[in-house]
Amino acid sequence: MTTQSEAIAADLEAIRANYSLTDEQSQIVDHVDRVSREVLHPLQARMDDEEWWPDDLFKQMGELGLLGITAPEELGGSGQNEFTQALVSEVISKWNPAVGLSHGAHDNLCLNNLLRNGSEEQVKKYVPGLCSGELVGALGLTEPGAGSDALGSMATTARRDGDDYVINGSKIYITNGPIADVILLYAKTDKSKGAKGISAFIIETDNPGFKVAQKLDKMGFRGSPTGELVFEDCRVPASAMVGPENTGVSVVMSGLDLERAMVASVCVGMAERALELGLEYAKIREQFGKPIASFQMMQSKLAEIYTEVETARAFGYRALAACTGLPKGAGGRGEIHKLTAAACLYAGEAFNKAVTEACHIHGGSGYMQDTEINRLFRANKLLEIGAGTSEVRKIIIAEELLRA
Amino acid sequence: MNKQLRNDTALPTHFMTDEQQALADQAGKFFMSEFHHLNAEMDDTDDLPSSVFPKLGEMGYLGLNVPPEFGGAGLDFTSACIITEQLSRASAAIGLTHVAHDNLCVNNIYRNANDDLRRKYLPGLCNGTLIGALGLTEPGAGSDALGSMRTTAKKDADDYILNGAKIRS
Numbered sequence: 082m083t084t085q086s087e088a089i090a091a092d093l094e095a096i097r098a099n100y101s102l103t104d105e106q107s108q109i110v111d112h113v114d115r116v117s118r119e120v121l122h123p124l125q126a127r128m129d130d131e132e133w134w135p136d137d138l139f140k141q142m143g144e145l146g147l148l149g150i151t152a153p154e155e156l157g158g159s160g161q162n163e164f165t166q167a168l169v170s171e172v173i174s175k176w177n178p179a180v181g182l183s184h185g186a187h188d189n190l191c192l193n194n195l196l197r198n199g200s201e202e203q204v205k206k207y208v209p210g211l212c213s214g215e216l217v218g219a220l221g222l223t224e225p226g227a228g229s230d231a232l233g234s235m236a237t238t239a240r241r242d243g244d245d246y247v248i249n250g251s252k253i254y255i256t257n258g259p260i261a262d263v264i265l266l267y268a269k270t271d272k273s274k275g276a277k278g279i280s281a282f283i284i285e286t287d288n289p290g291f292k293v294a295q296k297l298d299k300m301g302f303r304g305s306p307t308g309e310l311v312f313e314d315c316r317v318p319a320s321a322m323v324g325p326e327n328t329g330v331s332v333v334m335s336g337l338d339l340e341r342a343m344v345a346s347v348c349v350g351m352a353e354r355a356l357e358l359g360l361e362y363a364k365i366r367e368q369f370g371k372p373i374a375s376f377q378m379m380q381s382k383l384a385e386i387y388t389e390v391e392t393a394r395a396f397g398y399r400a401l402a403a404c405t406g407l408p409k410g411a412g413g414r415g416e417i418h419k420l421t422a423a424a425c426l427y428a429g430e431a432f433n434k435a436v437t438e439a440c441h442i443h444g445g446s447g448y449m450q451d452t453e454i455n456r457l458f459r460a461n462k463l464l465e466i467g468a469g470t471s472e473v474r475k476i477i478i479a480e481e482l483l484r485a
Numbered sequence: 486m487n488k489q490l491r492n493d494t495a496l497p498t499h500f501m502t503d504e505q506q507a508l509a510d511q512a513g514k515f516f517m518s519e520f521h522h523l524n525a526e527m528d529d530t531d532d533l534p535s536s537v538f539p540k541l542g543e544m545g546y547l548g549l550n551v552p553p554e555f556g557g558a559g560l561d562f563t564s565a566c567i568i569t570e571q572l573s574r575a576s577a578a579i580g581l582t583h584v585a586h587d588n589l590c591v592n593n594i595y596r597n598a599n600d601d602l603r604r605k606y607l608p609g610l611c612n613g614t615l616i617g618a619l620g621l622t623e624p625g626a627g628s629d630a631l632g633s634m635r636t637t638a639k640k641d642a643d644d645y646i647l648n649g650a651k652i653r654s
Binding site: 367368369370373444445448 | 622625626627628629632633652653
C-alpha cells in the first residue's frame with residue numbers, strides 16, 4: 082500500500098513528464114523539494130508567529146544551491162533559464178511561502194534583473210555575493226503614493242551632482258527591504274519626461290543616506306521581511322546606474338513580465354499544497370461516522386481545487402515557456418506582456434478559489450491561525466495585489482488585445 | 486410590497502418600528518463612540534478589554550430578551566437583532582462575544598432553565614458581572630455535533646459528574 086506522500090510524489094512525477102521537463106530540471110526540482118520540505122517547512126510556525134526571518138537563511142539557501150538559479154556557473158549560479166527558476170520558486174513557496182516570496186524578490190527581481198540589465202562590472206561586483214547569499218537583494222519600485230500607477234506617480238528622484246547622483250524619496254512594501262544589502266532601485270532622473278524619465282540604480286544599503294523607516298506587520302507571508310525605505314540625500318556614484326539614463330521603464334516593464342510569470346508559479350506551488358492539505362484532512366476527519374471525504378459535497382471541493390491547480394499550472398508553464406530566452410530589453414509589450422499578465426491573473430484567482438475551499442474543508446480548525454492551511458489562506462490576498470493587481474493585469478490584457 | 490403581510494398585524498414585517506429605529510440609532514452611536522476604537526488593540530492582543538461587559542451591562546445591552554424582573558432589557562427578538570447588528574458594525578469581535586453571551590447563553594437559560602437557575606444566574610449575566618458562553622462543539626464533533634458528542638454527564642446520587650472536552654467555545 083502506498084502512503085499519501087508516495088502517491089503525491091508519483092502524481093508530481095507524472096505531471097513533470099507531461100510537461101517534458103528535462104532530466105536536469107527534474108533533478109533540480111527533486112533537490113529543491115527535498116531541502117524545502119526538510120529545512121524550510123519546519124520554519125513556518127515561528128516565522129508566521131513572530132514575523133521572524135532566520136538570520137543566516139540566505140547563506141543557507143546559497144549553500145543549498147537555491148540562489149542564482151539564472152546566474153552563470155562561473156559567477157556562482159546554476160546557469161538555468163527562467164523556467165527552471167520558476168520551478169524552484171514554485172517548490173520553495175509550496176513548503177514555505179514566506180521564504181518563497183523573499184527568494185523571488187532576491188533571485189528574480191534583484192539578481193535576474195541585474196543580470197539582464199547590469200553592466201559587466203556591476204554583474205561581477207554583485208552577482209557572486211547574491212549567489213552565495215553573502216548579499217541579500219531587493220527591488221524598490223512601489224511608493225506610498227505610487228502603487229498601480231507606479232511609473233506615473235513615482236516621486237523618488239535622482240539628481241545628477243558632478244560624478245554622483247543624489248537620491249531622495251521613499252519606497253514601501255519592499256520585500257527583503259529590512260535585510261537587503263543591495264537594492265535595485267527606480268527613481269526619476271528627469272521629472273519632465275514622466276515614465277520616460279525613470280532610471281534604475283543599484284544601491285548598497287550601508288550608504289548613510291539610506292534607512293529602513295519601518296518593518297511592516299503583514300497579514301500573510303509573515304516572516305518574509307517587508308519594509309518602508311527612506312532615501313535622504315543618498316549619494317551614489319554614476320556607475321551605480323543600471324542601463325542608460327532615462328531607460329528605467331524598459332527595465333521595469335520587462336522585469337514585471339518575468340515577475341508575473343514567477344508569481345503564477347508561486348500560486349501553483351501554494352495551491353498544490355492547499356490541495357494536499359485539504360485532501361489529507363478530508364481523509365482523516367470523521368463526522369457522521371465516516372471520513373468527510375466520503376461526502377459528495379467535499380468531493381466536489383477537492384475536484385474543483387485539483388482542476389484549479391492543474392489549469393493554473395498549464396497556463397503558467399505556457400507563459401514561462403514563452404519567457405524562456407526573452408531577449409534583453411524585450412517584454413513590457415506585445416504577446417509576452419499579455420500572456421504573463423493573463424497567467425498571473427488566472428493563477429492568483431485560481432489559488433484564491435483553491436485555498437478558500439481547502440480552508441473550508443478544515444472547518445473550525447482552518448480558522449485557527451497556527452494551522453498551515455490558515456497561513457496559506459492569509460497569504461492569498463498578496464498574490465492578487467503584488468506585481469500588479471488583478472485589475473491592472475486585466476488592463477494590460479485588454480490593452481494588448483485592443484492594440485492589434 | 487406584500488399586501489398580505491402588511492394587512493396581517495400579527496405577522497412582523499421587515500420594517501422597523503419607530504422605537505426600533507430609535508433604538509438602532511442610539512445603540513449605533515454608543516457602540517461607535519465606546520467600542521470602535523478598541524478594534525486595533527483587540528486584534529493585536531486577541532484579548533477582550535475588561536471594561537466591555539460592565540459597560541454593556543450599564544447601558545442595558547445585556548439580557549436583551551430577558552424580562553426586567555431578572556435584570557434584563559425585556560426587548561423583542563427583532564430589537565435584540567438590531568442591537569447585535571449595530572454592535573457588530575462597530576466591532577465585529579465584540580459583536581461575536583456579545584451574541585455568545587446574550588443569545589447562546591443568557592437567552593437559552595431564560596427560555597429553558599427553571600426559576601431557581603434563572604434567579605441564580607440571570608441578574609449577574611444581565612449586569613455584566615458574569616460572562617456567559619455555550620459549549621457544544623468538540624474536537625471530534627463539528628458538523629456532526631450531536632451524533633459525535635463524547636462529553637458525558639453521569640448521574641451520581643444528587644449530582645452529575647461531567648467528563649469531556651469542548652473546543653472553539
